Amino acid sequence: MCRVEVIGLRGIPVVREGDDLAELIVSAANKAGAGIREGDILVVSQVIVSKAEGRVARLQEVEPSRLAITVAERFGKDPRHVELILREARRVVRMSRGIIITETHGGHICANSGVDLSNVGAGLAALLPRDPDGSARRLREAVRRITGVDVAVIISDTHGRPLRRGAINVAIGCSGLEPLLDLRGRRDLHGRVLRSKIICVADELASAAELVMGQADEGVPAAIIRGYRYVRGESPASVIPRSEEDDIFL
Secondary structure, eight states: OOOOEEEEEOOOOOTTOOOOHHHHHHHHHHHOOOOOOTTEEEEHHHHHHHHHTTEEEEEOOOOHHHHHHHHHHHHHHHHHHHHHHHTTEEEEEEEEEEEEEETTTTTTEEEEOOBBOOOOOOOOOEOOSSOOOHHHHHHHHHHHHSSSSSOOOOEEEEEEETTEEEEEEEEEESSSOSEEEETTOOOOOTOBBOSSSSEEEEHHHHHHHHHHHHGGGGGGOEEEEEEEOOOOOOOOOGSOOOGGGGOOOO
């Protein structure tokens, strides 16, 4: 029988800069009666990772550039928010109908460079972790020190998708599992050789976790996925985004 469990972790307090996320997550797992087991996958919301790492900006301290002011006036946005978006962007991919699509310094293409005004308090903005794969690796190592077991860790964020309605959780950082499952060269049920079948396991796991996590304001900023047999490895989530040359949508 194939069975996968997704366990939402309640009871994690409001995270502040410098907090030990591993301790908070392990404590929440123990209180829930689930604990942390060998081979578990921890999916953790980007927002609490950013908070713990001090990646929160005060809007009143942001001085918008002339470009940010111009864009803000055009789209009806706060110029300080736009300034943060531009600072966090490697490049602006497209601006249309009030939406700013950028490529972040980490290579992820998303709205607003991932700069989030929700779930951080009035006058604040959460920025993406500087190195989400590094964040995942450090969290995994800390959990192993506390529990003595090895887990995989995924840092998730909510992104939109080209040509599909609705946003989903995706992996922006990971450690301990191969994010991509390459099935090319295998044969299907009828013996046909697969030519282009690559599954983004990390994104699928992040989306599964969101079913119990919801949004951070629901008090479930992390989840355990148990029973999924993933391929262990150290490839980062930074291998997931397509290169500009391979992107057929932009």
